[in-house]
Amino acid sequence: MMKIRYAHIGLLLVSVLFGACNLNKNPFNSEAFPVLETLKMFDITENSVTVRGRILNLGSEPVTDHGFVWSRLESPALPNDGHGSLGKATTEGEFSFVITELKPGLTYYVRAYARTAERLVYAAPVRFRSGGSNHIxxxxxxxxxxxxxxxxxxxxxxxxxxxxxxxxxxxxxxxxxxxxxxxxxxxxxxxxxxxxxxxxxxxxxxxxxxxxxxxxxxxIGPEVSSIEPTEGNFSTLLTIRGKRFDERLEYNKVLIGGKESEILDGNTDWLQARIPPELDHSPATVMVERRLSTDSAEEKFRILPPQILALSSEKLQLGDTLTITGLNFHPLPGQNHVMFDIRQAEVVDASVDALKVKVPEGPYQRRRFPLSLEIFGNTTQSQMLLTLNKWVQKPDLPLALSGAIAFVLEGRVFMGLGNGNGGNVKDFWTYSSATSNWSWVSSLPGEERQQAFAFTIGEYAYIGGGSNNGHFLNDFWQYHAANNSWQRLADIPGPKGKKVAFELNGEGYVLNYLNGEQGFWKYDAAQARWVAGPTFQFDGLYHAPEVGFSIGGAGYVIGMMGDRFDGECWQYKPELDQWQRMGDLPRYSAGMRIQVFQGNAYALVGHRLERNIYVYDHASDSWSFYDYFGGSTRYGCATWVESGRMYVGGGVLENRSRTSELWEYEPNP
Known part of the structure; x- marks a missing residue:
């Protein structure tokens, strides 16, 4: 019998291959099997060999014995062939034997085995030939x-x-x-x-x-001892010093931040490399690889913070291209994060000292702001920029609304009511043009509604009319901004129809219309009462008044001429207490708004108006095309004027969806 000189257990990862012999149980219940393999032999001599095996999986049953069995035959087996036992196995891993007293120059087969209470499992056999008396x-x-x-x-x-x-x-x-x-x-x-x-x-x-x-x-692979410099930009040439670099440059690989770098020069103890343009973080680890062996520098390479030195222009037109010159920019456009106010710009071209960016369309919180540039967490800013566009999109309304109202009271902007995507609302918000922020302030105590009217007298705002669920309303409310309170006043006289209103000389006027019945009423705020005024008959096939406004000491109402697209315009003069037909608005549209701004009246945002804006010169009683609205076609918006600028918010777009967009107009930015 051959003798076992010694045995030990070790660990090694290799592929799985096993054979099995079963006692009394289903051999295909693989969860119970121990899984093992026979590995390559070592130290083959004329009379000894080191054989190795490994347990890959102990299985679900205790392994009571494991070891090797060998023979001159292809499938050695217990108990008749030579074998050596290592006893029970409790861990997975490699085990080995040194078998002695082999006969020189013969072929043998050996395989590992493992035994449980019910099973005997063999690995696939491995063949070897013993050495002769002169074997290496x-x-x-x-x-x-x-x-x-x-x-x-x-x-x-x-x-x-x-x-x-x-x-x-x-x-x-x-x-x-x-x-x-x-x-x-x-x-x-x-x-x-x-x-x-x-x-x-x-x-x-x-x-x-x-x-x-x-x-x-x-x-033993390459050894990196230092890098120089330890900071720079993407044009910096980095020198790496160390040991055991390959004198053939192509057999070295330099990785900076995990990105392969171009090696320009070097020998066995230094390499010179470029900073890779694909680098996407800083600081970055510098690593040298040779034949799959690697070493890294203790110090990391840091990209210097960007600096903006100059801009091609300090005055911007939205959509234009701006050139930024400076230092330490990223050569890949997408790694330079350029912000215009709250909008990120598209970088269309980049180098280490120049960027070309497209000025974003908006929205913006401010017209005057510094440009900011961020690379790898480092941010720099430019001098103040100015947008030259008359129309600039601002941050959105708090809700997508149509048919809302807005007014300015004691220097504060208020907007509310209207129809949202979930139905009519009765909430009001206040707007800060300095911060472009909206804050909820109150709710109208009455019904939700849309298409109401509002005017201000002194420290109070007056809100009334509108419609809710298909019926018109005649209730009338006073809002006091100082204490955020509401008071219901006497209802608007006359039919429950569509209403337009305007303020003139400290008094409010309301035109009320329903199915041909018309009423014109003045509200005397001092006496808190309604006073009937004169009415008039539209000349065209009149449906309803659309909008009211006041300018030049007179009030105006525009309604539709049903057989034409013109807007029929009527003027009311309080000193004469009578109405007079005036020049027609060239293109009337339902849902349009007329906003008085800097001494003129502007008709805008109606779906038939498209993006056209018409201006009314009350001195000459003439309407003319003025400009285009900055956004897309819409109607049913809220408009107001504050701090020398006109605002248009919300409305219904051409696809009939409501929008929360807010646009600001400044004629001379």
Missing amino acids: VIERFEPLMGTWGDTLYIYGRNFGENQSLIRAYMGGEFMKIVSAKDGIQLTCIVPEGAQGDSVPIKVVSPGHGEATSSRMFKL
Whole structure:
């Protein structure tokens, strides 16, 4: 019987391959099986061999015994063939035996086994041939570690006398043999192609077989000691100093922040490389790789913060291209984050010292603001910029609304009522043009509604009319901004129809219409009463008044001429207490608004008006085309004037969806 000289257990990861023999249980219940494999042999001599196996999975049943079985036959088996037991196994991993008293020059088969109470499982067998009396034996090598090009000494016996016939390998790569001495020593050079941290040594010689070392040679890769400079920009050339770099530059790889860099020059102890344009963070680790071995510098390379030195213009037209010159920009456009107020700009071209950006359309919180540039968390700002566009989109309303009203009371903007996507509302918000923020303030105590009217007298706002769920309302309310309170006043006289209103000389006027019945009423705020006024008959096929406004000491009402697209315009003069037909608005539209601004009346935002704006000169009683609205066609908006600017918010778009957009108009930005 062959004897077991020693045994030990180790760990190694390899592919799974096993065979099995079952006792009394279903062999396909793989969860219960221990899974194991037979590994490659080491240290084959004429009368001994180191055999190795590994348990990949212990299975669900305790392993009471494991070891090896061997024979001259292809499928050695217990109990009749040679075997060695290691006893029970409690952990997964590698195990090995040294089997002695082999006969020289013969072929053997060996396989690992594991036994449970109910099963005996075999791994696939591995074949080996024992050495003859002159079989190669590797006893040791030195040094145990080194790098490519180093000298390696291998000691043993039976290497052979003819150096030209001996072959030495490191991890599969051929090693150059410098000298062979008396068949017991080889002097070799560590090959450039060797890869991996730990690799085996193998010697092959005709007539002497082959042998593989039981120990591994540790390959020592490049060593990075320093980088200079440690900060710069994307035009900086980085010098990396260290040891064991390859003198052939193409066999080195420099990674900065994980991105491969172009190597420009170098030798075994220094390399010069560019900062890769793909770098996407800072600071970044600098690593050198040679033959899959790597080392990194302790210090990281940092991209310097960007600096803006000049702009091609300080006055902007939205949609134009602006050139920014400066220092330390990113050469990839998408890595430069340029902000115009609250809007991120598209960077269309980039280099380390110049950026070309498209000025975004909006929305904006301010017309005057600095441009900001952020790269890798570092931010810089330019001098103040000015948008030259008359119309600028601002941050949205708090709700997408149509048919809302707005008024300015004691320097504060209020907007409310209208129809949202969920129905009519009765909420009011206040707007700060300085911060472009909206704040909820109150709710009308009465019904929700849309298409109401509002005017202000002194410290009070007056709100009334409108419609809710298909019926018109006649209630009338007073709002006091100072204490955020509401008071219901006497209802509006006359029919419950559509109403338009205007304020004139500290008094409010309301025109009320329903199915041809018309009423015109003045509200005397001092006496808190309604006073009937004169009415008139529209000349056209009149449906309803659309909008009212006051300018130049007179009030105006515009209604539709049903057989034409013109807007029929009537003027009321309080000193005469009568109405007079005036020049027609060239293009009437339902849902339009007329806003008095800087001494003129502007008709805008109605779906038939499209984006056209018409201005009314009350002195000459004439309407003319003025300009285009900054946004798309819409109607049913809220408009107001505050701090020398006109605002248009909300409304219904051409696709019949409500919008929360807010637009600001400044005629001379």
